[in-house]
Amino acid sequence: MTETAPNSSSGGDVRLAGISKTYGSFTAVHPLDLAIPAGSFFALLGASGCGKTTTLRMIAGLEEPTTGSVELAGKDVTALPPYKRPVNTVFQNYALFPHLDIYENVAFGLRRRGVKSVKKQVEEMLELVELGPMARRKPHQLSGGQQQRVAVARALINHPQVLLLDEPLGALDLKLRRQMQLELKRIQTEVGTTFVHVTHDQEEAMTMADTVAVMNAGRVEQLGAPADLYENPSTTFVANFLGTSNLIEAEVAEAGGDDLLLRAGDGKLRLPAARCSTQTRTGGKILAGVRPEKVSLVHADEAGSIADGRNRLTGRITDASFIGVSTQYVVQSPAAGELAVYEQNIERDGRLVPGAEVVLHWNPAHTFGLDAAQDADAGTELVEEGA
Numbered sequence: 001m002t003e004t005a006p007n008s009s010s011g012g013d014v015r016l017a018g019i020s021k022t023y024g025s026f027t028a029v030h031p032l033d034l035a036i037p038a039g040s041f042f043a044l045l046g047a048s049g050c051g052k053t054t055t056l057r058m059i060a061g062l063e064e065p066t067t068g069s070v071e072l073a074g075k076d077v078t079a080l081p082p083y084k085r086p087v088n089t090v091f092q093n094y095a096l097f098p099h100l101d102i103y104e105n106v107a108f109g110l111r112r113r114g115v116k117s118v119k120k121q122v123e124e125m126l127e128l129v130e131l132g133p134m135a136r137r138k139p140h141q142l143s144g145g146q147q148q149r150v151a152v153a154r155a156l157i158n159h160p161q162v163l164l165l166d167e168p169l170g171a172l173d174l175k176l177r178r179q180m181q182l183e184l185k186r187i188q189t190e191v192g193t194t195f196v197h198v199t200h201d202q203e204e205a206m207t208m209a210d211t212v213a214v215m216n217a218g219r220v221e222q223l224g225a226p227a228d229l230y231e232n233p234s235t236t237f238v239a240n241f242l243g244t245s246n247l248i249e250a251e252v253a254e255a256g257g258d259d260l261l262l263r264a265g266d267g268k269l270r271l272p273a274a275r276c277s278t279q280t281r282t283g284g285k286i287l288a289g290v291r292p293e294k295v296s297l298v299h300a301d302e303a304g305s306i307a308d309g310r311n312r313l314t315g316r317i318t319d320a321s322f323i324g325v326s327t328q329y330v331v332q333s334p335a336a337g338e339l340a341v342y343e344q345n346i347e348r349d350g351r352l353v354p355g356a357e358v359v360l361h362w363n364p365a366h367t368f369g370l371d372a373a374q375d376a377d378a379g380t381e382l383v384e385e386g387a
Contacts, residue, residue: 004332007034012038012161012194014057014059019068021054028054028115030218031067036211038073038161039189041195043205046215047241052198053166055215059196060164061085073161088155092167093149096139102126109158125153128187135138145176148184156191163188163198169204182271202242206230214238216379230291234277236370239289240379246295247376248336249287255280260366265335269311269367285372290342294366297329298353299349300357312361315339327352332361 014036021029029051036042044052052331059070069078079084088109093216098107106125110118130148139147141200148168155163167179168184178230180261185208188195199205205212206226213223214237222229233239236247250269254261260280262269272286273280280286290311297317298306306312315333327348329341341360343352 014194015071015197016040016059017057017069017071019058019065019070020056021058021063021340022066026029027218029058031035032220034213034220034223036194036196036273038194039192040210041185041197041208043197043199043209043212044215045199045202045205045212045241047200050215051055051218052215056089056164056196056198058164059162060087060089062071062089068109086161087159087164088160089166090148090168092157092170092292094139096147096150098139098156101136101138101385102142105139105150106153106157108154113158121157126158127182128156129153142216143176143177144172145180145183146336148172148180152187153186156187156193162194162196164300165195166202167198169199169201177204178207184208206242214241216241223381232275232277232368233289233370235378236287236374236376237379239370240370240377244292245289245338246292246336247370248290248339249372249376250286250288252282252284252286255282255284260286260369262286264288264313267313267333269313271369272365272368275365275367278369278371280369287370287372287376289368289370290343290362290366291305292328293326295339295341295360295362297331297341297343297352297358297360300359301351305358306359306361309350309364310361311364311367312359313339314357314359317352317356317358320352320354331358333360354383 016029016032018033020031044055054063056063061080072086103122107118107122110121121297122232126135129152131146131149134142134146137365169180172180181204191282197209209226212226212229214221214229216237222234229238232243239245242313247348248264250264252260253263258273260271260273262271269288313333313335315331317329318332321328326344331339331341333339339360
């Protein structure tokens with residue numbers, strides 16, 4: 001499978017050509033072509049064992065590819081050792097020197113290269129990561145987020161053309177992780193260095209990256225801008241791994257126009273033909289997908305208030321979870337099985353409780369179509385996994 005991000009001719013781009021990695025009979029990464037534009041924030045996203053960290057390590061020179069080549073800034077570096085590549089890596093455990101203060105941790109790379117005057121560069125880098133006042137503290141005196149920023153500063157001071165980040169936020173708690181997502185994106189925007197970021201966290205990848213490659217079992221399932229991957233998944237794995245999707249087994253009743261007319265049990269649904277990632281024909285099977293937050297819910301007594309032209313299905317609420325900003329419902333539908341609905345808590349209908357008969361409805365334009373031969377549950381069991 002070949003996946004390519006937009007081309008870039010400037011320095012700092014990364015190109016992988018037919019790169020793969022096998023360990024005996026196990027293939028960690030299947031042959032992969034990938035182009036990462038210079039100056040972009042690129043994420044390799046996937047669950048444990050999908051091949052994302054192996055791919056990163058092949059870019060860094062820490063793993064030797066079984067086949068293929070690695071090109072950085074227009075130069076083939078496949079045969080070069082890590083220290084001769086224009087890259088630096090930030091790991092999850094930060095790998096700071098505990099006996100050195102923050103200033104000396106950041107200065108380490110410059111001193112190692114024999115640079116005599118480091119003061120200006122170190123101070124500029126500490127200012128970039130907003131840690132100037134902490135310069136003389138030791139790593140153990142800093143929070144996890146501060147240590148992470150020191151690790152980024154220490155890597156960036158060497159002016160790598162590519163910065164590799166291997167689960168850099170994995171050790172942080174949720175609130176700090178979200179704060180650091182914004183910090184990393186700010187730093188990347190300011191310095192303009194190409195960032196290649198490995199993560200298992202969907203929100204992390206979608207918050208920071210310009211382009212996301214979703215990996216599964218050593219292959220790139222889909223590559224694109226975060227919003228495009230979320231709105232237009234091309235496989236059930238991507239639909240389920242990036243958020244939650246309702247995938248409804250349906251039959252094509254009419255094909256040929258701008259919309260497909262589908263039959264799901266006793267219900268009829270419309271699907272824009274342009275949002276279908278599989279070949280369709282009348283009588284063929286399809287999975288109609290819709291995200292839970294796109295669906296509205298009304299009590300069965302209010303069914304007459306639903307505007308014409310909306311997709312609609314009947315069902316019964318089996319579970320309702322209030323989570324502050326929204327209520328998450330599980331609805332059992334005779335036509336579509338179990339469906340998830342996320343409704344913002346603006347004007348809550350007190351009748352929408354478990355046991356209530358309801359009608360689900362949504363704009364047909366928010367429906368996407370996938371190949372029904374795929375496993376509808378692909379990706380669901382991996383969402384909660386670490387990497």
